[in-house]
Amino acid sequence: MTAHLVDIVRHPIKSIGFEDIQSAPLIQGRVLPFDRVWAVSHEAAKFDSPLTEWARKLNFVRGVAAPKLMAVTAQMQADGQITLSHPEVPALTLDPDRAEDQARLIDWLKPLWPENRPAPRAVERVEGVALADMAEPYISLLSLSSLAALAQAASTEISRHRFRGNLCIEGWAPWAERDLVGKRLRIGGAVLEVAMPITRCRATCTNPDTGMEDLEMLELLERLNGDWHFGCYATVIESGTITLGDPVEVL
Structure with a gap:
């Protein structure tokens, strides 16, 4: 199955609200527009x-x-x-x-x-600076196949919003994104380079529907893969517009 983009999510105020959007212009060396402004x-x-x-x-x-x-x-x-x-x-x-x-x-x-x-x-x-967890202008990528594998191991549904990702991708094999560091992806009109895995914290233990902790996510991640990684950071190296449904190609 060809991988494709199924979610674009921004977080205008850091840690205070997420918003699903349909399309966005990605600019070389910049984060997703209006993310953690x-x-x-x-x-x-x-x-x-x-x-x-x-x-x-x-x-x-x-x-x-x-x-x-x-x-x-x-x-x-x-x-x-x-x-x-x-x-x-x-x-x-x-x-x-x-x-x-x-x-x-x-x-x-x-x-x-x-x-x-x-x-x-x-x-x-700070004008021109995203107040994200990392100083680098990263965009965070999540694999919905990996999320499904995580949910299966937990025997419960798990919202993608626990992980505060920007782009959610469907069609990769579970955990395939862990092998993408250093590789480039074409998504719609943009090209991104995968930089590093994302190490998670206890915020992911909280259900974003209720605001209550209900799952020991870090223990689950460590049991499955031996670390606290879920998703990966990438940088935009070629500007272009991305839209829901765009194919995602590993170059």
Whole structure:
């Protein structure tokens, strides 16, 4: 079966909402457009706000510290505003660049954030920099065949959104992506080079439908493959547009 692209997912605010989209222009040396543009720093962050350069993930609000955040969904509006939704709190529509809306976001996070953790502090943005876990401009790839194998081993359905990937691919053999490091992929009009596997954290133990931990994902990954890897990072080396249904070719 020919591999093809079945999901494109962006996360406008780091760790606070995921959004499925139909198409996107990939640009050489850049991340998926509008992915991790903003992030929320907490009171124990190792920098003064506003942020001026990429910073490590431990400085920001994340799902590993607050499982309820894994259940946030996002939708970007035509005017650039973002609507955040969660099963436990009313939806919030905001412009993350407006000071008054940044304050509203901090307040919106309070019931979703553990009281024993450093509190959310400020919305951060660095022009031209994605506030992702890695400083490199990576796009993350997931194999749905590997996800199905993982679900079979766990004897339960597993949402792809546990892994916060950007591009989901159907048609590879289970775990075949583990052998793609250093190889190039043509997806639609773009070419990407696979850089490295993604090492997972406990955020993947949380069900994104409920915001509750319900699966020891790291133990499961280690039992199956001897490590905590799931998916891989890739860089865009030739610009082009990608669309759901595009073939994925290993070059």
